[in-house]
Amino acid sequence: MNQSAITDAPPPTSVSHRESKREKTRLSLIRHARRLTAERGLGGFTIDELCTQVGVSRRTFFNYFASKDDAVIGAALGESWATYATDFCNTSTHPRLLDALTALLTQTMRTMLRDEHTPQHMMELFVSEPSLFARMKELTNQRHRELAALIREREGLDDGDGFAEVIAETLSHVAVHTFFEFTHRSCETGVALHEASPDLHMAVFEEAFRTKLTYLSRLFQQ
Structure with a gap:
């Protein structure tokens, strides 16, 4: 191997460190945006105030999110179904389409439950700020189109195939419905789940989501 190639190559950990730092900044923006929204309302603070609390510039904010709404929801720029395209289209990882879709949708839901804000907190924000629901609907429609494109790619379908x-x-609706159903349920289960970690919340959500998909699959077995 050429010695200069070895010398010029970046350290193996440089990319992972950069990604880790970027993820930390993104989570901090989400966390502070949700806290400020809960305390003051979505219109009660500016992006500049949010950036000051996080310790980043306004320009940095727009490298991550298109708006305050997106920061509260946790919908980062460049974060789409396409991010997971390689794993989703790898049929050796998930031979069945249903399994691949389950993995993809649960991974996406993790972005909404990756800090200390529980599903109950998220529901309270959605109820208090109707614009978040409107934005979520826009994002959901966008994700529908992206997911359909991934399914066509994985299954080798023509663009005109409505499957x-x-x-x-259908699957996106089931995922969103499960999330909000789970949110209401978590509000009624007492302190234990309310104070549980994001990992536990995600585990409970995944179990509920997979159960619904099992029910749905029975339709095609009749």
Whole structure:
């Protein structure tokens, strides 16, 4: 091997460190945006105030999010179904389409439950700020189109094949419905789940989501 190639190569840990730092900044923006929204309302603080609390510039904020709404929801720029395209389209990892879709959708839901804000906190924010619901609907429609494109790619379907659109819309609806159902349920289960870690919340959500998909799969076995 050429010695200069070895010398010029970046340290193996440089990329992972950069990604780790970027993820830390993104989570901090989400966390502070949610806290400020809970305390003051979405219109009660500016992006500049949010950036000051996080310790980043306004320009940095817009490298991560398109708006305050997106920061509260946790919908970062560049974060789409396409991010997980390689794993999703790898049929050796998930031979069945249903398993691949389950893994993809649960991974996406993790972005909404990756800090100390529980599903109950998230629901309270959505109820108090209707614009968040409107933005979530826009993002959901966008994700439908992206997911349908991934399904067509994985299954080798033509653009005119409606199977991908129907499956994308159905599974996305089940995921969102499970999230909000789980949110209401977590509000009623007492202090234990309310104070549980994001990992526990995600485990409970995944179990509920997989159960719904099992029910749905029975439709195609009749």
